[in-house]
Amino acid sequence: MISNPRLLFYSCIAKGTVILAEFSSKDEPEIEALALRCIQNIPPHHSMISHTVRKRTYASIIDGLFTYFAVLDEAVTKPESLWLFSCLKTAMEDVISDGSALENPTQLCLQSKLDPVFVEIVGSGNNNKDLEIKKPSLDSSKERALKPLLAKPLMVLKKNKKRVQTEMDVGGGGGGVISSRGLPRNGLIHDHHHRQKAKQIWKKHVWVVLMFDVCICVVLFGIWLWVCQGLQCIQG
Incomplete structure (x- = not known):
């Protein structure tokens, strides 16, 4: 789990460039637009990208049709970030198991279903009850139904363990340049493949x-x- 949830600034699940559900910190008013630009500019044929610049790590995992993206403080460890992606993937598998094909998804169409997941992720390592997120609060029925998620290993991580470790090491090296629009340049992304x-x-x-x-x-x-x-x- 993430020991300090305030180090998670943004997280989402997307299909292509359509954000299906997202979490964003109340202290980051412009981060949704930045995250969308990052997702729109992910290079093709990648399974994992991680880049740290200005003390923030921009990380994404592409697994099948879905992209799992997060913006975290550089202090977040690799096991914590992998736990986050595992939780999101597990939750997504549970959501689409009901037969929803998501052939023509709309913006935030799964937000209500995945709100409990984001609350669980943010609250799992938090002792401060005053922590707020920019999403509707859960009603009592959802709170009672909320269960801790067991992080399952991602298929892409099992198949590409060495590759993931290499890219995470390079991505965590810090330093870099941000374009005028605030998006890390693709030239700085390590492309081992x-x-x-x-x-x-x-x-x-x-x-x-x-x-x-x-x-x-x-x-x-x-x-x-x-x-x-x-x-x-x-x-x-």
Whole structure:
């Protein structure tokens, strides 16, 4: 769990660029717009992105159709942030298990269903009863129905454990540049997958060049043997 919930500034679940449900701190009035720009600019073919700039970590996990995004203080540890994403994924699996396809989702269409989840996440490590969030309060029936979530390991984390650990380490390194609109530049996002792919392509090109050189040498040697009629040039 997150030991200090005030270190969580924003969290949401999105399908594409449509925010299905979100939590935002009452002290961050403009963070929803910033979060939406981050989600809209997530590079394709990524399963996890984490970048820390100006003491804030912007992290997201893309799992199937859904994106789980959060803005946290850099003091939040890796186990705490992974616990947050696991809770969101577990809650989302419970919501869509009722047969809702979400083929044409609308903005905040799952807010009422996921409000208890955000309250549970924010309240799990909080001893201050005065903590407020910018969402409608739960009625008594929802409060009675609220149960602690058991964080289940994310499929993407199980399959890409080493990759996740590498990207989280790089993302947590601090330092960086923010564009004029406040969005971390994509060039600063570590892209281990693309580097590996470029390395494989480079190796393939090297092999092609070597094979081409070998073929040229064989042809030239054959021409030399034909001109000299075998080894007669050497014998002469």
